Amino acid sequence: MTDSSLLRVRWIAGNTFVEALRQRFFAFLFLLAAGLAASGMLLRTFNFGQSELKFIADFGFGAMFLFGSILAIVMTVQLFFSELDNRTALTLLAKPVRRWEFVLGKFLGIWTLLGVFIALLGVVLAVMLSIRMPELVESASRNGEPLPFLNLKGLGMFCLLQWFRLGVVAALSLMICSFAQTFLYAVIVSAMGILLCQVQSAGVSAFSKPDQETWVRTLANGVGKVIPDLQLFDLGVPLVLSPAGAPQSAVLSALGYGALYMPVLLFITVFLFSDREI
Amino acid sequence: MNSEYAIEIKGLTKDFRTGLRGVKLRAVEDLTLNIPRNTIYGLLGPNGSGKSTTLKILLGLIPATTGTCLIFGNPAGTAKARSHVGFLPEAPYFYRHLSGRELVRFYARVAGVSRNQLDKQVEEALALVNMTEAAARRVGTYSKGMLQRIGLAQAIVHDPQLVILDEPTAGVDPLGAAAIGEILLAMKKRGKTVILCSHLLGQVEELCDRVAILNKGKLILEGAVEEALARREQQVLTVEKLSDETRLAVTSALESNGAKLVEIAHPRISLEKLFVERLAISSSEKKDEVSNDR
Amino acid sequence: MKDSGIIWPWLRRRIIAVVMLCVAGCALSLVGQPAADWQRTHQPAFRSEELKGIVGQGVLLGMFGGLRSIMADMSWVRAYSYWEKRDRAGSESMMRLAIILDPGNIYFWINAANIIGYDQAHWEIAAREYGGRIKVQDSVKQTLYREYAENALKLLDDCIARFPDDSRAYIYAAQLTRNKLNNIPMEAEYYRRAAECKNRVWFAGRIYAMILGEDMGKPEEALEWYRDYYRRILADKRYENRPDLRQIFQENLEDLEERFSPVPVGDSKK
Numbered sequence: 001m002t003d004s005s006l007l008r009v010r011w012i013a014g015n016t017f018v019e020a021l022r023q024r025f026f027a028f029l030f031l032l033a034a035g036l037a038a039s040g041m042l043l044r045t046f047n048f049g050q051s052e053l054k055f056i057a058d059f060g061f062g063a064m065f066l067f068g069s070i071l072a073i074v075m076t077v078q079l080f081f082s083e084l085d086n087r088t089a090l091t092l093l094a095k096p097v098r099r100w101e102f103v104l105g106k107f108l109g110i111w112t113l114l115g116v117f118i119a120l121l122g123v124v125l126a127v128m129l130s131i132r133m134p135e136l137v138e139s140a141s142r143n144g145e146p147l148p149f150l151n152l153k154g155l156g157m158f159c160l161l162q163w164f165r166l167g168v169v170a171a172l173s174l175m176i177c178s179f180a181q182t183f184l185y186a187v188i189v190s191a192m193g194i195l196l197c198q199v200q201s202a203g204v205s206a207f208s209k210p211d212q213e214t215w216v217r218t219l220a221n222g223v224g225k226v227i228p229d230l231q232l233f234d235l236g237v238p239l240v241l242s243p244a245g246a247p248q249s250a251v252l253s254a255l256g257y258g259a260l261y262m263p264v265l266l267f268i269t270v271f272l273f274s275d276r277e278i
Numbered sequence: 279m280n281s282e283y284a285i286e287i288k289g290l291t292k293d294f295r296t297g298l299r300g301v302k303l304r305a306v307e308d309l310t311l312n313i314p315r316n317t318i319y320g321l322l323g324p325n326g327s328g329k330s331t332t333l334k335i336l337l338g339l340i341p342a343t344t345g346t347c348l349i350f351g352n353p354a355g356t357a358k359a360r361s362h363v364g365f366l367p368e369a370p371y372f373y374r375h376l377s378g379r380e381l382v383r384f385y386a387r388v389a390g391v392s393r394n395q396l397d398k399q400v401e402e403a404l405a406l407v408n409m410t411e412a413a414a415r416r417v418g419t420y421s422k423g424m425l426q427r428i429g430l431a432q433a434i435v436h437d438p439q440l441v442i443l444d445e446p447t448a449g450v451d452p453l454g455a456a457a458i459g460e461i462l463l464a465m466k467k468r469g470k471t472v473i474l475c476s477h478l479l480g481q482v483e484e485l486c487d488r489v490a491i492l493n494k495g496k497l498i499l500e501g502a503v504e505e506a507l508a509r510r511e512q513q514v515l516t517v518e519k520l521s522d523e524t525r526l527a528v529t530s531a532l533e534s535n536g537a538k539l540v541e542i543a544h545p546r547i548s549l550e551k552l553f554v555e556r557l558a559i560s561s562s563e564k565k566d567e568v569s570n571d572r
Numbered sequence: 573m574k575d576s577g578i579i580w581p582w583l584r585r586r587i588i589a590v591v592m593l594c595v596a597g598c599a600l601s602l603v604g605q606p607a608a609d610w611q612r613t614h615q616p617a618f619r620s621e622e623l624k625g626i627v628g629q630g631v632l633l634g635m636f637g638g639l640r641s642i643m644a645d646m647s648w649v650r651a652y653s654y655w656e657k658r659d660r661a662g663s664e665s666m667m668r669l670a671i672i673l674d675p676g677n678i679y680f681w682i683n684a685a686n687i688i689g690y691d692q693a694h695w696e697i698a699a700r701e702y703g704g705r706i707k708v709q710d711s712v713k714q715t716l717y718r719e720y721a722e723n724a725l726k727l728l729d730d731c732i733a734r735f736p737d738d739s740r741a742y743i744y745a746a747q748l749t750r751n752k753l754n755n756i757p758m759e760a761e762y763y764r765r766a767a768e769c770k771n772r773v774w775f776a777g778r779i780y781a782m783i784l785g786e787d788m789g790k791p792e793e794a795l796e797w798y799r800d801y802y803r804r805i806l807a808d809k810r811y812e813n814r815p816d817l818r819q820i821f822q823e824n825l826e827d828l829e830e831r832f833s834p835v836p837v838g839d840s841k842k
Binding site for chain 1: 581585586588589592593594596597598600601603604605606607608610611612614639641642644645649652676677679740
Binding site for chain 1: 294337338339341357358360361363367370373375376384385387388389390429432
């Protein structure tokens with residue numbers, strides 16, 4: 001990758017990021033996500049005790065996952081297809097811009113946006129947990145219950161994991177865009193693909209039990225190897241709420257998995273996109 | 279870049295796949311064409327003749343089925359070949375969220391204009407297309423004509439050796455079209471090569487040195503404009519102050535020498551030329567009135 | 573005009589892409605193996621019979637969509653709304669759903685058991701009494717209390733199997749056994765396990781000794797057990813620098829000796 005390639009990628013990424021940021025969809029989705037995360041605070045009326053911290057965290061993690069995934073899929077498809085539909089891709093690719101520079105620039109712009117989304121939501125969640133924590137500690141001490149535990153550094157690490165997860169989601173969506181002919185097709189197939197990636201470990205475990213037929217077990221194990229496993233990134237509770245934390249091997253494994261899957265998916269995207277007729 | 283030709287196309291064929299069954303549509307068939315440097319070259323043809331397909335293959339936007347294309351000796355479709363090219367597509371559409379200046383800057387950087395040359399080249403391009411005043415506004419607020427002009431600016435901002443324009447004057451008023459024509463002539467004077475695709479045959483006739491006409495994917499005519507348009511078997515004499523007696527004497531002299539007078543008519547200028555001339559006169563009259571009032 | 577030569581390059585490229593995806597997936601599954609192994613141990617898979625139950629609840633998509641914890645929390649909140657209406661079937665199904673979706677949250681297990689063991693029998697009795705128009709016999713009531721308490725204890729036993737180091741499940745099981753089943757030996761056993769588990773609570777050991785000595789009529793055994801328990805705690809390196817613990821245990825031991833053995837034994841002071 002030469003310096004001029006890097007510059008082109010950077011300019012395309014910057015333009016993509018600014019274009020995405022100026023869309024109302026991002027702000028709308030962020031407000032929804034923050035609202036869902038903040039609604040965990042309403043649970044204090046139920047008097048869950050020290051478990052309330054987990055409830056708040058679950059709402060925050062769920063908001064990050066659900067709205068982050070929607071943002072990753074819809075934004076990726078929209079920003080990619082708008083270039084093709086509006087023929088701005090025509091003007092851009094007529095410049096000395098290589099297909100891989102275009103794909104990488106688009107991805108980095110979207111991934112940066114997703115990072116901003118996760119960071120903002122992480123701040124919202126950290127504030128809520130920090131507000132509630134001292135109150136719950138005092139209540140638990142008074143009632144002789146085990147004290148709740150909160151690790152904000154762990155929350156930072158969890159946000160990093162989610163950023164990597166959404167990076168894989170965006171890269172997968174981009175790969176589907178590279179051969180999809182319509183916006184709707186790309187969104188639907190991407191959403192189903194992500195669902196499959198989230199489900200695969202549960203499905204593999206359920207269908208690879210010894211009591212299942214051999215062909216079912218073989219198929220389940222094979223599918224499990226081939227489809228990305230997005231559940232690896234679900235380390236929120238141990239990282240944030242457990243004194244024991246999550247083992248470093250699991251965290252590094254998930255980060256490495258995401259860091260390697262993204263370039264693989266982008267490579268396949270470039271491979272498919274390189275002969276697409278603009 | 280030692281080739282005498284800006285573009286060399288040899289045996290170019292493009293088939294499109296329609297549907298999964300592999301039925302093909304032949305858009306360009308065995309096209310061989312050489313476009314010399316430092317010319318304004320017209321590429322003409324009815325809708326569906328293969329003009330846009332040929333341009334897209336040159337730019338690497340679609341792959342050829344068979345045949346070769348070179349741009350200044352470099353294989354077409356490579357980034358190196360495209361670095362010498364500026365392109366304005368038909369009915370251009372740009373990023374609406376950027377201002378005109380931001381847009382031209384973006385394309386300049388992507389095309390490789392260095393940071394210390396960037397401001398200068400951007401402002402020059404904007405001035406050339408008369409968009410300096412509107413450059414701060416968002417592209418989403420531009421009219422069609424303004425979009426064409428900003429599109430031309432992005433095509434030339436990086437000072438390419440070859441400029442390809444697909445319907446550059448579509449939706450532009452005659453004054454604007456004339457201004458664009460002047461720009462193209464100025465580019466030719468600076469040694470650039472221009473390929474012009476247009477349905478406005480009058481403008482093509484006026485600007486282009488050479489033309490190629492395509493129909494159903496095949497080249498049906500290629501050559502210099504003057505040669506292609508001239509009727510060699512006839513001559514035109516333009517005369518002033520022709521009285522009836524002089525006319526009779528001329529007719530008799532021609533017939534006695536074996537020539538035949540076919541027609542006597544008043545020469546016509548084109549409507550476009552008339553329009554431009556009249557507007558120019560009206561503008562200069564208004565200026566005189568204003569200066570007299572002062 | 574048809575031409576198979578035009579379809580093959582298109583198809584070949586897509587086949588190569590699928591092969592690349594499969595190869596990459598297999599290779600990268602090795603990178604993700606440590607995380608996957610940890611997930612498997614800490615987030616056990618659903619059993620097929622559990623899956624069938626969940627499909628009926630219409631939460632399959634949300635669960636599989638990676639929102640297990642949040643679906644569990646929402647199920648629990650729904651269970652509370654059924655609790656307010658004294659709806660046995662609704663509250664129990666929602667509580668069990670929360671447990672299936674998020675089995676790692678001990679809060680769901682303990683509170684579900686408490687609601688089943690303490691509240692549901694009364695709801696059923698109230699339902700049978702039709703607002704006081706019918707009087708349910710005491711023997712029937714006792715049977716119902718027992719049945720619901722046993723259901724709750726079964727849930728707590730499952731909880732203990734999942735959280736063997738957490739003393740809370742043992743404590744709640746002991747209390748339920750005392751309050752609803754009046755089974756002293758079983759209660760004592762739960763307190764003993766609470767005292768012996770990894771995250772023990774100190775009062776559980778004292779209560780076990782009290783039950784053994786007073787309610788079960790084995791004072792010598794109680795004293796012997798508590799002295800041995802005290803010795804084991806002192807020998808545990810985790811409590812080396814805990815003079816407060818020593819004081820608590822010493823006071824407890826003196827109190828037990830006073831209750832069960834009026835003449836203090838010399839070596840209790842060691």
